[in-house]
């Protein structure tokens with residue numbers, strides 16, 4: 289089962305769902321990330337979606353790309369700061385760290401990459417109705433000196449500062 | 451299909467590459483009729499834009515015919531003649547709604563790369579590196595256009611191909627400089643750079659009511675072209691002291707609006723300083739971009755004036771005159787072009803004969819001569835302002 293939080297309110301229920309009481313920025317608790325529990329809380333990753341909350345999570349149902357992450361993440365859906373639509377936030381329950389963290393990042397199996405990509409893809413789906421695909425087939429030649437860039441490109445939806 | 455590809459620093463080649471495909475329901479495929487060089491490509495060619503891979507198709511200023519539409523394309527149909535904005539924007543995110551199309555949240559498929567470079571990711575751009583989405587460029591027989599209803603615009607009947615071509619990039623970029631530079635009736639506007647972008651900015655400033663427009667460069671053929679077609683004042687910075695001239699021409703005040711249309715590879719007439727600047731740029735640590743024209747614009751601008759930066763910069767610059775900016779109360783703005791905001795209006799003006807663009811094309815060519823076209827353009831040889839390729843033709847076309 290998946291536990292989802294609504295600001296201060298702990299909402300609950302089936303996997304891939306949140307409570308339908310969407311809080312305004314004023315009603316929410318700041319800062320979002322605290323160290324209260326284990327001294328190293330994984331940070332929330334947030335996108336603002338230019339749609340109202342009841343479209344982002346109709347009846348509490350989460351957008352497909354985020355719902356797919358299941359129990360790995362906690363999710364919040366609230367009104368965005370400045371009334372700019374909806375804040376969709378997610379964080380890993382457990383973040384990989386140290387050497388395993390770095391290795392999984394290189395291997396492209398870092399769960400954080402999946403969180404960023406899911407947030408970005410949820411936003412695209414809701415705002416534009418589709419997930420924009422990178423141009424394929426590629427025309428680039430894969431060279432040894434080009435390897436770091438190839439790697440950066442293959443992770444580019446999952447990396448970044450989001 | 452055939453395409454002109456970036457093969458490495460200062461290396462271009464025409465290659466056989468796979469045809470593009472519809473990958474999203476809102477995509478369409480264009481058969482490219484005309485595709486122009488742009489000063490931005492020189493930054494790629496010279497190796498100052500990171501995230502290029504050998505084999506990447508370049509080119510982003512283009513016009514063509516629709517040959518295939520995805521199931522959710524509504525505004526365009528097979529056979530339509532369209533001009534495509536160089537900037538790929540969704541038209542529906544908050545930024546697009548504000549008219550800040552080049553800041554679109556959904557147009558870049560590689561947001562992680564620019565986020566690491568700049569904090570946030572701008573929109574995608576055709577043929578302009580993997581930092582801008584890695585989309586294939588338009589110097590090719592066919593190109594995939596994502597968000598087709600938002601990014602492509604039907605060309606009105608009476609507008610010639612070559613005129614409409616520059617509604618893709620040079621014209622809206624120049625218009626943005628004058629518009630967001632807040633040019634008002636009576637203003638004196640100075641424009642650094644007499645390339646396609648600078649000339650379009652100068653023309654836009656005139657349309658918006660500037661009382662005097664002064665274009666600055668060192669190539670007389672470009673200055674003469676601007677004077678001839680637009681009737682602007684011109685200054686050759688190798689022959690005169692720009693700051694002194696600008697003071698005289700503004701009765702001692704300095705220009706109200708200064709538009710920088712040069713970018714990260716600015717030339718400087720002060721040989722020693724210029725060489726030192728090039729050395730710093732090569733280190734990629736002291737600075738990545740040479741901002742000579744930008745510095746001069748800031749120093750010359752009147753108190754409380756506006757500096758609008760159209761020239762492309764990629765990283766950081768040295769010796770930035772922050773004191774002048776602060777103490778003179780200047781406003782500085784910049785952007786990749788918000789083309790979708792201006793293209794319909796520009797096409798409308800073109801159809802009424804109120805905005806001139808076709809004269810920028812100095813070298814019509816077949817795609818097979820792509821490398822030569824860039825060579826002429828880069829070295830400003832043979833009177834080149836814009837070389838324009840016809841990837842599906844023999845390059846024998848003219849303006850009207």
Ligand SMILES: NC(=O)c1ccc[n+]([C@@H]2O[C@H](COP(=O)([O-])OP(=O)(O)OC[C@H]3O[C@@H](n4cnc5c(N)ncnc54)[C@H](O)[C@@H]3O)[C@@H](O)[C@H]2O)c1
Pocket residue numbers: 488489490491492493619620623642643644645646647648666667668669672687711712713714715716717718742743759760761762785786787788835
């Ligand atoms: N913001 C955008 O969206 C956008 C769009 C298109 C182009 N651009 C940028 O605009 C710039 C100009 O593009 P272009 O196509 O006109 O290029 P261009 O190469 O045709 O023209 C640049 C001109 O600047 C002149 N120049 C160089 N140093 C100068 C100096 N110190 N003072 C005055 N002039 C100087 C050159 O002689 C040249 O004529 C480039 O940086 C390009 O990347 C930006």
Ligand SMILES: [Zn+2]
Pocket residue numbers: 488489490491510511536619620
């Ligand atoms: Zn351009």
Ligand SMILES: [Zn+2]
Pocket residue numbers: 539540541542543544545546553554555556557
């Ligand atoms: Zn957008």
